[in-house]
Amino acid sequence: MKWFLVCLHLFFFHFPSFSSLNFLCHQDENYALLEFRKTTTWKNGSDCCSWHGVTCDTISGHVIGINLACEGLQGEVPPQISHLSKLTSLHLSYNYGLVWKESTLKRLVQNATNLKEMFLDYTDMSSIKINSFDLLFNHSSSLVTLSLQTTGLRGNFKRSILYLPAIHELYMSGNHLRGQLPDLSSSIFLKILDFSNIHVKGPIPPSFSNLTHLTSLSLMGNSLNGSIPSSLLTLPCLTSLDLSVNNLSGQIPNIFHQSHRLQKLDLSHNKIGGDLPISLSNLHHLTSLSLSSNSFKGQIPNVFEAMTKLQHLSLYSNNLEAQIPSSLFNLNQLLTLDCSYNKLVGPLPIKIPGFQKLTYLNLDNNLLNGTISSSLLSLPYLTILSLSNNRLTGHISAISSYSLQELYLCANKLQGNIPKSIFKLSNLTTLCLSSNNFSGALDFQHFSILQNLRSLSLSHNSQLSLNIESNFSYIFVELTTLELSSLSLSQLPKFLGKPPSFYSLDMSNNKLNGRVPNWLLETINSLGFLNLSQNMFTSIDHSSRSGYQISYLDLSYNLLQGELSASICNMSSLEFLNLAHNKLTGIIPQCLVSLSSLQVLDLQMNKFYGNLPNKFSKESQLLTLNLYGNHLEECLPKTLSHCKNLEVLNLGSNRIEDKFPNWLQTLENLKVLVLRDNKFHGPISNLRIKSSFPSLIIFDISGNDFSGSLPKAYFKKLEAMKDEDASFSYMAEALYYVYSQLSSTWYYYSVTMTIKGIDSTLGKISTNFAIIDMSRNKFEGEISNVVGELRALKGLNLSHNRLTGIIPRSIGNLTNLESLDLSSNMITAVIPAELSDLNFLEFLNLSDNHLVGEIPRGKQFNTFSNDSYEGNFGLCGFPLTKKCGPEQHSPPSPNMFSSEERFGFGWKPVAIGYGCGFVFGIGLGYFMFLFGKPRWLVIIFGGQPKRRVRRRTRVRRTNGSNMNQMIQMS
Template identity: 55%
Template sequence: MESWMRWLLLCCHFLLFHFSPSHSLCHLHDGFALLQFKNSFTIYTDNPNVVCGGGYAKTTTWKNVTDCCSWPGVTCHPISSHVIGLNLSCSNLQGKIYPNSTLFRISHLQSLNLAFNNFSGSHLSSLFGGFSSLTYLNLANTNFEGEIPPQISYLSKLASLDLSYNYNLKWKEDTLKRLLQNATVLRELILDETNMSSVSTSSLNLSSSLVTLSLQNVGLRGNLTNDILCLPNLQHLHLTQLQVQLPTVSCSSDSLNILSLSSCDFQGTLPPSFSNFTHLTSVEFHDNYFNYSFPSSLLTLPSLAFLSIKYNNLSGEIPNVFPRSNKFEELHLSENNLGGELPSTLSNLQHLIVLDLSYNEFSGQIPPSLFDLTQLHHLDCAYNKLQGPLPNNIVGFQKLTWFSLGHNLLNGTIPSWCLSLPSLVNLYLPENRFTGHISAISSYSIENLILNDNKIQANIPESIFSLVNLTRLDLSANNLSGFFHFHLFSELQNLKYLDLSQNDQLSLNFESSVNYSLYNLKTLALSSMGLTEFPKLLGKVPNLESLDLSNNKLTGRVPNWLFETSSLGLLDLSQNLFTSSFDHISWGQSLSHLDLSFNALTGGIPSSICNVSFMYVLKLSHNKLTGNIPQCLVNSSGLNILDLQMNKLYGTLPNAFSAYCRFRTINLNGNQLEGLLPKSLSICTNLLVLDLGNNEIEDKFPHWLQSLPHLKVLVLRANKLHGPITDFKAENGFPSLIIFDISSNNFSGPIPKVDIFFKSMKNVFQLGYATYLVMYVSNFEGSMSYVDYVIVTTKGNNMTLTKIRDDFVSIDLSKNRFEGEIPNVIGALHALIGLNLSHNRLRGPIPKSMGNLTNLESLDLSSNMLDGEIPTELTNLNFLEVLNLSYNHLVGEIPQGKQFNTFSNDSYKGNSGLCGILLTKKCVKDPEQHLHLHRPSREIRNLDLIGNQWL
């Protein structure tokens, strides 16, 4: 009876509430507060948030004359009429939320979502802690800043908290600790991209109710506890970009299904215990340092659909254990050291959509059954050592859109099915050994066709011109032949990139009388094709941005219309036979990369070239240019690369480098420049390479360069530099230098103690997880790259390094007047590959510490006055290929074993006191006779000193 009465009263209340003509659902207090809150913001329409799909301003329909409970984003309690829910996410709000905001007057809120608005400059008010009924709070991506107030821990009823992507929002350890203690029903905690650098992992006393935990890139450090992975209700765990230790997992879980532990610098073995989480559907371990073998237990998890372990150091083979019954949809194992043959059980992955095995060491043939996967959309096995031909007939791949097998050892012809897949968009088969011709192409959806660096023969197939969606075509570095009308490419109106370079048997006809246009073509590369006439392209490619005609046989004058083309930014005419000067050129404003190196250009460099506003790269090297370097070139605030080496330029170096200097490379080697080194070079803090070798510069050592933080290459060889090398900082001078060449000058005094500078020469270069990569000192601007090169003396020969590897570390102090002993601390430069101290006046013994230079490949100490015995520690140099100790005063027996057994007599000639197996003078056992034979007379010693005076 009592329950019946209660129900009746409730019905009466409902009828009175809803049908009274003067009653409004909206509580007046809350409606007024909402309008005031709305009016405190502006609505922005520029740069709408991509995550929101642009979003819309929900508050624009809020009117004073309407019921606030009907407003978009507002939820009211059905009985009390108080606003209990406010969802203004993606509403394009812009402004600050101050402590006096009327938002905090809506005291009955249970759910608040303000995500993806712009409250830049706002601090998270302590009044947020006053929403005592709040169960859901989402302030993601709102640009709040400052410390999170302790009052946030008052929200004890929170079930969901999302403060992610507020990069300037900082946690204090006590605040987070109290929040986690009080919020005992918390199910969802998302704090990605907030600042937790002051929080220790011991503070993460997490509620057993948690279902989702996401702490991505929060700066958390320390050791994760086993409890995090063993929370009984946890389903989604994201702990990426942290500096924490991986815990030992001893539990199992029936709830965890999404696990992301990426970019955490985890090392060692990938724990097989993760297979205890039998309900996992998604696992991400990418960007770590896991090594050793692949745990097979991960591949047999019954529910796993997504697995990513790319960018690690895993080695060995992929276990051949994929079960017939599986749910795999995506498998990402790229950029490891995995090798061996591809497992045949890959064919069991019948649900697979994405397979990425690129950048590994896989070898052998591709299992034919792999080509039968019917659901595959994306297959990438590029950058491996796969070999053999592709099968002639396949069953699957009907849904394939991305097909990449580039940079392998595949041979035979490209089968016709590769070019007829109905859904194919991207076909990448470069740098293999494919031969034969290109068959008819009927994959009309294809947009990118990349077949460069093979051995493909015959003509370009006519079917290519039916590929109306084609945007990128690269057939370079093949054996294509035949006569071809260039205007046929105009049938491909979507074509943006075309590269036919390095097909010197392919004849192109550029008929100027034919009316055609390649309106969308942005990049055209016709390098190394034996062209003798400049292509007639005027007006045909109105939007061309990049033109490469390098390494042809073009002669005469560079056409002026090139520089007047308003869109052209990158122009490479290097390695041709152009002979004229720059006098006729009207420099356009769009050029950013100009390469005219290796021609026969004459005359001077006009100052009008500085009128080009956005020039980043200027290469005029290996020509016959004369005159001064225009001062305006070094005044430029945009120029990154200036390469004028091997010309006949003279005069002094320009002195006034811009205060906004952006130079990364300055190469003036092989000219006739004189005068002092400009101290304003020290302004160029981005400088990577400075090569002023083989000039007539007369100055002291430029110690003021030592503060340049990124300088990797310093070449001052063959000038008239003089004096001692002093004034080094106490520590960290030249912190990034890897090549230091000051040979063939007049430097004197002692060799500086290298333990106080050359920091980068002390640490052996490590490639990390990407061991297949060779790191180069490169500069990139736009869509073209500039790779620095330098001439070094190593292993007794001059060698041009066309690509300067970060692990090629060299010091050349030869042909100077250095004196005194070789400093013992030189043994601290563990990364040295080449060391040349020859033709100086060095005395004393060879330091035993040189035995620590275990990466050394070339050591030249010849033509000095070194004495004593050859240290046996030098036999530790297992990579030493060239040793020259000739013309010194060394005595005693030459060490034996290892590399020392490979050096000829020439390595030791001119040392009358040496004896050994390789020499005609054998060592004797009688110590008195040994002493007599190997102690030079006073007359001989004096004669040696006279003979060294030319140094």
């Protein structure tokens, strides 16, 4: 439809009037046109001035206009078009198959010296170099309008790439031009300039301030940086400015004081900071203001009294706080207001004198409290009202805004009965009342009165009693989304005649039982999203039909039992399948991993046995494979390496017997690898490849029979665990929000790990939440200093192995570390003082080793109990009852105890035994473990210990932990 309207626009508003038939066009121009396009209406020997899309001069008979926009032209443009030297207007836009050669365009522009309008949008100019434009258009002194939007132009702008002295309108959006914005100082008559979404960067050129005739400027969707030039805002004719979606920074320089004529201002999606300027009040002529998606803070200034012409105001996604100013509610011309995703507080006004033309109001995701006033619910033209995710309380008063189409009141603290006035809103298409405190009894039948209703959400109102009658059939004509989660329902509704064509249905966390009902299976072809998790269903019959179109199916936490039939693969469009926490048994169907559309497969905590499916396709789109807690056996199939998009692989708590799958390290996107509690064995080979697990943030191979040294080469290449200061977002790949337009249900990938000594289930996983767990194996040798390079680590567990040597000082570099467990090994020497600089360390277990000397003091170390150190008979000092002697108060520099440095024996009695004799070594070792490290012995072997200068650690916060916030107990 949009394409059709654009074509109509070009036809009616850019098509010059047809020429009189009294004048025949010139023969050479007739021939040129026939070469350009031959159709049934373009016939040789007829007057070309009468042809469709052709305009001739009424006196000379020369062709002066061509308008063939949206005509479906294909192939290369013939060079004969350049023979139309008298052209003044050329419209060929939206001919997607029309290809331009640089030579053809150059001849046309150079010959048609009177050309004033050229519209070539959405044609193919990909073979033309942007750097040649100065040669193409230098002679086009008469060109007034040039539109080259989305033509495939590529390359870097040069400073003086466009010399168009007569140009008034220039449109080049949607290309890939890069570089910096060109100098347009020669185009002094320019009125409209659109350089949006062309990928340029750098500052806005000062020369733009010379464009004194400019009325509209759009530079949105680029990578522009720096500040907004104040001179740009003094342009006398500017009425529309769009700088959104860039990287502009700093303050907005006197923007609202200088732009008195400005009618539309859009600075959204930038990084502009600071407070909103009070000088907003100077914009008397402003009709549209958008400062969305920036970093504005403070309160919205109370300056709207004089802005009487304002129609559109958008301030969403900032850090605005305090109350909404009262003057804003006085605006009578305002049509749309969006202040969502801020920190606005306080109640909404009881009386609203303005807003009499308001159609759209969005204040969701703020901190608003108090009740919803009746005046807000009675605005005469309001069609969309969104107040979700606030702290609104009280009852909903009667609603008389009968124009309402969408009403969002989700995630508040509203209470009482759902008002009956809602069922009088005949235009209502969307109603969201979920996650509140509504109570009382409500007949589901009432909602069938709203015959335009498409989306209904009542989920998570635990006190609401929704009555669904078993002997009644409901009628919903338009309903496609129904969310009735967590309402203690014991039955699904029945529908009269053909069931609704549901696209999204969420009935999770209820008391539904037995077999999934047949009517639901009959509508499954139209379903995209079905969530029946946390119920008591025992079976689902998916064998009766084929070709299911469902994309998202969640039946986790039910009582499903028996074998999983291969007929489930009839759901050929399946992208998400979660059957976790049931009683399913048998072998996992091979066809599941052959589904080309499948992205998430979660079968954890069932009773599947046998081998894993072994034919993973090279076309696989699999992102998550979770088979944790089953009875799977044998080896891992190497075809898993075909899943190049795989990000989460959890095979923990099975019976898999294999060597470490080194071939998995080729999966560049793998972020979570869990192989814990299986029968893996043997050493982990240090393969010499360029990249090894570069994206891995969770590595858990605990509870196996791995042996040999810790894989130092792997530690060196875990790039994602090294960057502690990167700005990470919650990873969308392991934190799936499937079909955000269909449902509010999130799929959080969860993984069970041993954190702080307790088996815990991690919920949301952030990409800077890095954990290594190699405990309960047979690793031996020393802990490499390389571990200290993994600065993003929050948890490190190497307990219950056979590790020897010392605790590396480099662990003190892990400033994000919150949990460290090295217990039940044979680690010797002192506890490095650097560990006391770990400000976030909340859990420490060094028990059952051979550590000696004084326990470091200060910061987090003052909070640990005896349990952290028990089984180390050579330790002394707080919190142990054993006091340190004079020679034990100042542990020597750890340099002296590194096996790689000059103090060779590292407090290993066996090493001394080799040097001095077995008996002497045993005796000296016993002496050391009883009385600590004698200073005279240190002097003999290593000289006076050097005075250590403690490294300063940047303090990011005092105490507390975000690990606790990430952990949800099973």
